Amino acid sequence: MAAEAEHDEAFAQYAHPERLVSTQWVAEHAGEPGIVVVESDEDVLLYETGHVPGAVKVDWHTDLNDTATRDYVDGERFAALMSRKGIRREDTVVVYGDKSNWWAAYALWVFSLFGHPDVRLMDGGRDKWIAEGRELTTEPTEVTATDYPVVQRVDAPIRAYREDVLDALGTTPLIDVRSPQEYTGERTHMPEYPQEGTLRGGHIPTAASVPWARAAAEDGTFKSRAELEAIYLDEVGLTPGEDVIAYCRIGERSSHTWFVLTHLLGFENVRNYDGSWTEWGNAVRVPVAQGEERGEAPEATR
Amino acid sequence: MSTQHLPAQLAELVTEFHEVPEPDKLQLLLEFSRSLPELPSRLGEHPEELEQVTECQSPLFLAVELAGTGPDAPVNLFFSAPAEAPTTRGFASILHEGLNGLPAEQVLDVPDDLPERFGLTKLVSPLRMRGMSAMLGRIKHQIRAMQAG
Numbered sequence: 462m463a464a465e466a467e468h469d470e471a472f473a474q475y476a477h478p479e480r481l482v483s484t485q486w487v488a489e490h491a492g493e494p495g496i497v498v499v500e501s502d503e504d505v506l507l508y509e510t511g512h513v514p515g516a517v518k519v520d521w522h523t524d525l526n527d528t529a530t531r532d533y534v535d536g537e538r539f540a541a542l543m544s545r546k547g548i549r550r551e552d553t554v555v556v557y558g559d560k561s562n563w564w565a566a567y568a569l570w571v572f573s574l575f576g577h578p579d580v581r582l583m584d585g586g587r588d589k590w591i592a593e594g595r596e597l598t599t600e601p602t603e604v605t606a607t608d609y610p611v612v613q614r615v616d617a618p619i620r621a622y623r624e625d626v627l628d629a630l631g632t633t634p635l636i637d638v639r640s641p642q643e644y645t646g647e648r649t650h651m652p653e654y655p656q657e658g659t660l661r662g663g664h665i666p667t668a669a670s671v672p673w674a675r676a677a678a679e680d681g682t683f684k685s686r687a688e689l690e691a692i693y694l695d696e697v698g699l700t701p702g703e704d705v706i707a708y709c710r711i712g713e714r715s716s717h718t719w720f721v722l723t724h725l726l727g728f729e730n731v732r733n734y735d736g737s738w739t740e741w742g743n744a745v746r747v748p749v750a751q752g753e754e755r756g757e758a759p760e761a762t763r
Numbered sequence: 764m765s766t767q768h769l770p771a772q773l774a775e776l777v778t779e780f781h782e783v784p785e786p787d788k789l790q791l792l793l794e795f796s797r798s799l800p801e802l803p804s805r806l807g808e809h810p811e812e813l814e815q816v817t818e819c820q821s822p823l824f825l826a827v828e829l830a831g832t833g834p835d836a837p838v839n840l841f842f843s844a845p846a847e848a849p850t851t852r853g854f855a856s857i858l859h860e861g862l863n864g865l866p867a868e869q870v871l872d873v874p875d876d877l878p879e880r881f882g883l884t885k886l887v888s889p890l891r892m893r894g895m896s897a898m899l900g901r902i903k904h905q906i907r908a909m910q911a912g
Contacts, residue, residue, distance in 0.1 A: 506789060506850045510846070523885075559847065
């Protein structure tokens with residue numbers, strides 16, 4: 462049985478308040494049957510330095526990505542991962558992580574590809590938990606393996622491929638959530654220093670620049686709905702209900718924006734283009750815009 | 764041989780990482796992250812003398828000093844990274860333990876593929892390993908700049 466949604470007034474303003482829980486809720490409910498707390502960080506060692514008592518670790522690189530193909534794990538491997546982490550299909554999963562839940566949102570998005578029914582974010586993430594002086598432990602979490610069903614991934618509703626983006630140019634709004642310097646294509650190239658491995662700098666024509674972290678408040682929680690609407694509706698010009706594609710460099714930061722648009726603002730068809738700039742900036746003959754202007758969609762994109 | 768052409772104190776670390784079974788490698792990196800020496804106060808109070816390694820996904824600052832001139836001048840390394848970035852701290856700590864005090868010439872001769880030799884790439888991802896490559900690159904760059912200056 463999934464846990465009851467938290468009745469928190471701060472969350473009621475959002476489209477899907479049941480997708481968020483507070484640190485207080487986690488402190489009260491972690492360890493209860495039917496609730497599994499998952500930590501997912503950018504830094505692969507952070508969990509080991511101390512985690513929410515009872516939390517298990519899911520790493521984006523070693524657990525969620527396929528080791529050979531640039532893709533996510535398949536249904537079999539996801540089921541095996543869930544079993545190893547002691548997660549049942551009917552469990553409520555609460556994800557939290559470092560950097561305003563950037564990677565936690567990525568993990569949540571991947572859980573969503575497999576349609577895990579109840580997966581939530583702990584608003585404010587790891588930093589808020591620590592700022593509030595809450596307990597961390599290095600004690601390993603004891604896990605009983607579960608029998609998680611093999612569920613095939615369903616990409617289409619929330620994941621865009623390169624072809625989808627090409628088809629969408631000029632019709633579906635794109636949000637580029639990288640830093641302004643990445644968006645304009647200005648790079649601080651220094652010889653002999655490794656860069657991010659893209660051959661072209663810039664952005665996908667027509668994409669609006671909204672760095673992902675603008676959706677986060679100082680304390681790492683999400684901004685209010687009114688503040689978010691001011692950014693995505695008033696400033697960017699999105700219309701509630703329209704299709705949107707978000708991208709960044711490898712699809713992690715844009716998962717955060719995907720969460721904001723989907724679960725906080727209630728857009729129904731937001732897709733994350735996880736190929737993102739590492740694919741687009743290396744692809745041959747795709748259009749690239751440089752500078753601060755969004756740029757025009759080319760008449761024929763293929 | 765993954766320890767080929769490495770100074771002894773560095774080769775030892777590569778061997779150490781290879782001898783540890785896979786599940787314990789992260790734990791070993793964590794131990795390194797804990798043993799990164801604090802900045803001496805003269806540098807801690809002058810953060811402008813440190814160079815930021817922007818390729819790291821977390822803030823990392825380093826300073827390089829040469830005790831003397833010429834190829835044999837010992838290299839002193841100083842790193843600063845926050846506790847919330849244990850992986851970055853771990854990489855810095857490995858470089859500190861493996862390179863600190865070596866003659867400039869030997870540090871410059873360390874192969875650029877050093878980060879790949881620890882057998883960590885699979886566990887921590889190539890993206891994260893780039894942070895270590897960048898640190899090594901900047902250390903060498905600073906040594907060359909000082910030697911030229």
